[in-house]
Amino acid sequence: MAPLTLxxxxxxxxxxxxxxxxxxxxxxxxxxxxxxxxxxxxxxxLGTELQAVFSGFTNYGxxxxxxxxxxxxWATIVFTTSAxxxxxxxxxxxxLVLNQKFFGRDxxxxxxxxxxxxxxxxxxxxxxxxFNDQFGVVNDILLRLGLIRNGINxxxxxxxxxxxxxxxxxxxxxPFISILLLAGLQSISPDxxxxxxxxxxxxxxxxxxxTLPLLMPQILIAxxxxxxxxxxxxDLVAVMTGGGPGGATEVVSLYIYSTVMRYLDFGYxxxxxxxxxxxxxxAVAIVSFLLSRSSxxxxxxxx
Amino acid sequence: xxxxxxxxxxxxxxxxxxxxKDVSITVDDGEFLTLLxxxxxxxxTTLRMIAGLEQPTRGQILIxxxxxxxxRPGDRNIAMxxxxxxxxxxxxxxxxxxxxxxxxxxxxxxxxxxxxxVSSFLGxxxxxxxxxxxxxxxxxxxxxAVGRALVRRPTVFLLDxxxxxxxxxxxxxxxxxxxxxxxxxxVPVVYxxxxxxxxxxxxTKVAVLNNGCVQQLDAxxxxxxxxxxxxxxxxxxxxxxxxxxxxxxxxxxxxxDHRIPLPQQVSHPPQRVVLGIRPEDVELARSQETQTVQGxxxxxxxxxxxxxxxxxxxxxxxxxxxxxxxxxxxQTWGHQEITLALPPASIHWFDADTGESLLRSQRRESLxxx
Amino acid sequence: MTTISNSQPIATSQPSRHKPKxxxxxxxxxxxxxxxxxxxxxPVLWQLQTSFKVNQDISAVPTVYFPTRYTLSHYxxxxxxxxxxxxxxxxxFVSITxxxxxxxxxxxxxxxxxxxxxxxxxxxxxxxxxxxxxxxILVFLGLLEIVQVLHLGNNYLSLIIPYTAINxxxxxxxxxxxxxxxxxxxxxxxxxxxxxxxxxxxxIVLPMTLPALVTTGILTFIFAWNEFIFALTFITREDxxxxxxxxxxxxxxxxxxxxxxxxxxxxxxxxxxxVLLVLFFQRKIVQGLTAGAVKG
Numbered sequence: 001m002a003p004l005t006l007x008x009x010x011x012x013x014x015x016x017x018x019x020x021x022x023x024x025x026x027x028x029x030x031x032x033x034x035x036x037x038x039x040x041x042x043x044x045x046l047g048t049e050l051q052a053v054f055s056g057f058t059n060y061g062x063x064x065x066x067x068x069x070x071x072x073x074w075a076t077i078v079f080t081t082s083a084x085x086x087x088x089x090x091x092x093x094x095x096l097v098l099n100q101k102f103f104g105r106d107x108x109x110x111x112x113x114x115x116x117x118x119x120x121x122x123x124x125x126x127x128x129x130x131f132n133d134q135f136g137v138v139n140d141i142l143l144r145l146g147l148i149r150n151g152i153n154x155x156x157x158x159x160x161x162x163x164x165x166x167x168x169x170x171x172x173x174x175p176f177i178s179i180l181l182l183a184g185l186q187s188i189s190p191d192x193x194x195x196x197x198x199x200x201x202x203x204x205x206x207x208x209x210x211t212l213p214l215l216m217p218q219i220l221i222a223x224x225x226x227x228x229x230x231x232x233x234x235d236l237v238a239v240m241t242g243g244g245p246g247g248a249t250e251v252v253s254l255y256i257y258s259t260v261m262r263y264l265d266f267g268y269x270x271x272x273x274x275x276x277x278x279x280x281x282x283a284v285a286i287v288s289f290l291l292s293r294s295s296x297x298x299x300x301x302x303x
Numbered sequence: 304x305x306x307x308x309x310x311x312x313x314x315x316x317x318x319x320x321x322x323x324k325d326v327s328i329t330v331d332d333g334e335f336l337t338l339l340x341x342x343x344x345x346x347x348t349t350l351r352m353i354a355g356l357e358q359p360t361r362g363q364i365l366i367x368x369x370x371x372x373x374x375r376p377g378d379r380n381i382a383m384x385x386x387x388x389x390x391x392x393x394x395x396x397x398x399x400x401x402x403x404x405x406x407x408x409x410x411x412x413x414x415x416x417x418x419x420x421v422s423s424f425l426g427x428x429x430x431x432x433x434x435x436x437x438x439x440x441x442x443x444x445x446x447x448a449v450g451r452a453l454v455r456r457p458t459v460f461l462l463d464x465x466x467x468x469x470x471x472x473x474x475x476x477x478x479x480x481x482x483x484x485x486x487x488x489x490v491p492v493v494y495x496x497x498x499x500x501x502x503x504x505x506x507t508k509v510a511v512l513n514n515g516c517v518q519q520l521d522a523x524x525x526x527x528x529x530x531x532x533x534x535x536x537x538x539x540x541x542x543x544x545x546x547x548x549x550x551x552x553x554x555x556x557x558x559x560d561h562r563i564p565l566p567q568q569v570s571h572p573p574q575r576v577v578l579g580i581r582p583e584d585v586e587l588a589r590s591q592e593t594q595t596v597q598g599x600x601x602x603x604x605x606x607x608x609x610x611x612x613x614x615x616x617x618x619x620x621x622x623x624x625x626x627x628x629x630x631x632x633x634q635t636w637g638h639q640e641i642t643l644a645l646p647p648a649s650i651h652w653f654d655a656d657t658g659e660s661l662l663r664s665q666r667r668e669s670l671x672x673x
Numbered sequence: 674m675t676t677i678s679n680s681q682p683i684a685t686s687q688p689s690r691h692k693p694k695x696x697x698x699x700x701x702x703x704x705x706x707x708x709x710x711x712x713x714x715x716p717v718l719w720q721l722q723t724s725f726k727v728n729q730d731i732s733a734v735p736t737v738y739f740p741t742r743y744t745l746s747h748y749x750x751x752x753x754x755x756x757x758x759x760x761x762x763x764x765x766f767v768s769i770t771x772x773x774x775x776x777x778x779x780x781x782x783x784x785x786x787x788x789x790x791x792x793x794x795x796x797x798x799x800x801x802x803x804x805x806x807x808x809x810i811l812v813f814l815g816l817l818e819i820v821q822v823l824h825l826g827n828n829y830l831s832l833i834i835p836y837t838a839i840n841x842x843x844x845x846x847x848x849x850x851x852x853x854x855x856x857x858x859x860x861x862x863x864x865x866x867x868x869x870x871x872x873x874x875x876x877i878v879l880p881m882t883l884p885a886l887v888t889t890g891i892l893t894f895i896f897a898w899n900e901f902i903f904a905l906t907f908i909t910r911e912d913x914x915x916x917x918x919x920x921x922x923x924x925x926x927x928x929x930x931x932x933x934x935x936x937x938x939x940x941x942x943x944x945x946x947x948v949l950l951v952l953f954f955q956r957k958i959v960q961g962l963t964a965g966a967v968k969g
Contacts, residue, residue: 006358006375013785014789014791017784017870020781021778021779024834024841025801025804027838029807029838032812032814032816033811036814097705098709100702106955108706108710109959110951111710111714113951113955114948117951118717118899118948119917120917121901121918122920122940123940125920125921126716126720126940127716129936129937130719134732135732135736140734225805232811235902253902260814261906269814273810284806355864356861356864356865383861383865385858385861389861390862391863392881393880402863402866403865403867406872
């Protein structure tokens with residue numbers, strides 16, 4: 001038998017280097033998901049004295065009729081969509097602003113990273129304080145500006161609580177998005193803009209015809225990440241509203257959490273995890289598809 | 304002692320990408336072999352296979368009768384000088400030189416001794432030892448790279464275009480230094496370059512490669528004077544050799560209005576030949592010459608010591624054939640008639656279809672190597 | 674005669690840059706910049722101020738923007754009534770350990786994926802990219818079971834291991850793109866010198882990518898410090914809690930006695946290390962993020 005070639009030995013070493021990482025990832029990610037799929041076919045709650053009893057698709061049947069789930073799903077959708085759209089628009093705007101050269105640009109970039117770097121839970125506390133109905137700054141400013149007569153109970157009104165949440169999330173994530181988009185903007189060669197403006201294009205046209213298409217991959221990537229993250233948002237909501245008032249801001253992750261931790265309904269919780277996971281996968285697949293299509297245009301069009 | 308043998312080396316990446324098709328070469332102690340060729344000819348890949356950085360798909364590599372084809376680079380006892388020098392940026396010059404020796408568990412004293420020897424040999428001052436590569440000049444870095452190889456006392460030296468990152472003036476100096484240096488080492492040296500001047504001045508043997516195959520393996524002088532095929536003829540020699548594709552009638556090649564007889568040794572003249580003659584071998588016709596051609600000068604390029612004169616050969620058929628001739632600069636030329644002599648001894652004949660030399664196939668003398 | 678090619682260079686006319694928008698831009702731009710900066714700093718600054726206000730000023734209506742008196746009582750309370758210094762220690766320990774582990778496991782893996790070409794490379798890369806998108810809630814259930822079975826509740830390990838795993842994808846992606854940019858020659862020279870792959874990693878490659886390691890380390894530290902859901906669930910003993918959880922639970926669930934002062938102080942202390950990190954390493958952080966994101 002021929003001695004192992006260097007390439008073969010290299011491959012073996014490569015796998016030895018990879019193994020710890022792969023194992024850890026499988027343990028922490030693949031196992032829980034797989035376990036959730038399996039456990040969702042069982043009933044394991046206080047009723048069964050925390051023993052797992054096989055129940056087939058009962059949990060899923062229950063899920064379909066579970067109003068609270070669908071409400072949480074809806075709340076999550078509302079939150080995710082509003083937050084992500086706002087963040088993208090604002091983020092793009094800020095990126096365009098930061099793209100200009102100006103004095104103190106580095107300082108502003110530093111400041112822009114702060115929101116993202118700070119603990120969401122602590123920031124949630126800060127925003128809860130700001131939106132506080134009695135002592136909060138927002139109410140104070142609005143009162144002083146004479147826009148309202150009495151303090152608004154932000155976190156006590158369903159729709160307003162959602163607004164406050166979205167606002168806090170937008171604050172936290174927009175700067176991060178803008179940094180990502182800024183990197184993308186800076187990779188577009190200024191030559192393209194110059195060539196286009198020689199042909200007589202207005203800034204808006206430049207934006208539409210050059211910036212947007214070339215930035216599309218970054219936008220879609222940002223979209224993908226933010227969508228996945230917002231879908232699973234937990235920290236912010238738990239700390240700011242706890243899901244209230246009356247469950248109005250209970251997002252899916254909160255519902256799963258309380259199902260498991262408070263109601264100790266493990267089987268059902270597993271089913272919820274499976275459904276959430278599947279929905280996420282579908283959404284990601286769609287965006288990835290769009291992403292690969294748009295990167296084709298980028299490579300064929302750009303000079 | 305230690306002889307380097309390459310036997311039928313082949314490297315295939317995909318069915319369409321085969322950088323090295325079939326290379327067989329032997330390099331003995333004290334020989335300096337240059338792998339010469341254009342980019343993509345397979346010379347670097349061959350070198351990397353000798354080093355063990357690539358694995359051959361087929362073939363064998365033997366160093367002193369030991370089969371190292373599948374051995375790790377570190378186990379082959381070779382040393383390599385890279386085009387970019389590849390000095391470890393975070394280590395001092397001393398540590399760079401010592402790196403390979405430390406891995407072989409050489410004693411600290413021995414390391415110090417060898418480094419001392421090599422640095423005085425190369426003119427590397429003590430003060431440089433504590434510096435990092437980033438703080439050295441290009442020439443200094445090059446010497447450290449060579450030093451790193453010398454210190455290892457390897458069985459084979461490999462050099463991958465070590466001069467290409469130096470500016471032209473420095474290159475000449477270093478070339479001379481390298482020649483003297485390796486003359487004293489006594490082990491096989493394999494050198495890769497696309498620069499024919501380096502190949503000609505440094506080597507004892509040159510292997511001209513093209514398309515993954517050895518076109519000719521010979522001493523530098525014979526590569527120049529007896530190219531085995533059209534490719535070698537056109538690659539070596541500056542200005543480039545004139546290569547004229549001509550029809551044959553009987554035993555004569557038709558050049559414009561002139562007929563040039565093929566030499567005796569060519570037993571089966573083909574339909575078409577390529578006549579090769581270097582610009583420096585073409586002469587101004589003197590009165591006694593019988594084999595002459597006539598033409599019109601249409602371009603003169605001043606090269607300092609010479610003029611490179613381009614001549615269009617007269618042809619009543621309207622075939623345009625151009626001949627370039629290197630003439631002394633003391634005579635100026637305008638658009639005028641000129642008569643040139645083509646000394647038969649300086650003419651190289653090639654088969655127009657295969658590119659092979661028509662003369663060498665009859666005269667297999669100095670083919671060196673396996 | 675030497676034939677020379679004669680051609681006059683065609684004068685290229687550049688359109689003169691339009692200047693009229695300059696004034697419009699020079700006014701709006703600074704304003705926009707200032708707005709952006711304020712936008713980002715506002716909540717943090719507000720908490721900062723709140724943390725030094727006396728309780729009467731905190732609960733004053735209308736809000737006091739320029740208090741005349743300050744107090745350190747909230748901070749003192751944090752350290753006397755509650756073991757805040759323990760929270761800091763816990764957060765620091767867990768963050769640093771998981772960062773170190775993440776780098777130790779992620780760097781070799783990133784190298785293997787960058788240079789060697791292991792079989793199944795594409796699957797591994799795809800898996801890593803997909804995993805970056807998982808929200809914590811999805812793995813929380815399965816991990817909870819493991820923690821319960823192994824009695825890892827209230828054990829640092831229950832946090833360190835998940836944090837390391839969650840940081841691995843980013844670590845691997847960022848380091849991989851850094852490794853790919855290293856000149857290959859150095860690794861070739863090392864192999865000729867006789868370094869094995871592992872030796873090459875430790876002696877040559879890693880020292881050269883120190884900046885990348887620092888960058889990645891900072892990113893993983895930030896994540897670990899901020900993490901909430903696992904810290905909330907797996908650690909219930911008061912003296913083992915990390916800062917985000919401890920601060921959130923300062924308020925308790927009762928709506929009456931909410932200690933806004935101490936909460937603000939906790940927020941400031943909890944964010945201070947990160948603010949310092951960002952201040953000093955801003956450029957590296959952005960580099961790391963964009964390297965990871967662009968390659969993804």
